[in-house]
Amino acid sequence: MNRHKNGFVNGLHDGLPIALGYFAVAFSLGIVARKAGLTPVQGFISSVVNHASAGEYAEFTVIMANASYLEMAFVILITNIRYLLMSCSLSQRFAPNASLFHRFWVGFGITDEIFGISIARAGSLDPYYTYGAMSISIPGWALGTALGITAGNILPVSAVSALSVALYGMFVAIIIPAAKNNKVIGGVVSASFVISFIVSEIPLFDHVSDSMKISLLTVLIAGIAAALFPIQDKDDDTNTLSDEEVPEYDA
Known part of the structure; x- marks a missing residue:
């Protein structure tokens, strides 16, 4: 029990800077949610x-487009599907006796x-550390x-419009460093811009909503890039645990 308590406290400690960063980004996202007609409780x-x-930006975009629930589910699934892969990867860091609940x-x-701070923990992962974060x-x-x-309901329109730009700045901050460090990613990002513009100008796709266009192009472009430029597997023995290192988890 003490081990779990220490893990939870360590997770709280390491999660605090993340929470502060999340608050700033989510504040800008709340401006977009307000445009979509959500109340503070609904946004929370x-x-x-x-x-x-x-995922939430895609969700709010679909709401503003008055799209169907099926389209919303598809858009969020495609946007957040990377978390499925992260979850599968992180589950391999648990001890074999870790329960399905954890x-x-x-x-x-x-x-x-x-995921980043959890996967970086040495040895077998204590789920209570992740719970703390x-x-x-x-x-x-x-x-x-x-x-x-x-704030979007209180601030003047000019201030709300200015704050709305902050979320796009966050996306640019994510894209640019990765594109500079990897030519393949840079090429995929550039191709995405060009193809998205071309599709937006083709009358054949006028009946397709913007959110659906983005989702379909994401799957198509990412699939082609993965097929043409697969990531090479690397041997990594750092996650191999000895019998002595495998802890037991309470259900």
């Missing part, structure tokens, strides 16, 4: 169950940053969204 709940900037709830709370970072994200919606 949305961020608790869909704690991903790209695997499920850790998978629910996976974000890019929480989740318990402070996810509320920070949800609170930022709710306050962003509240």
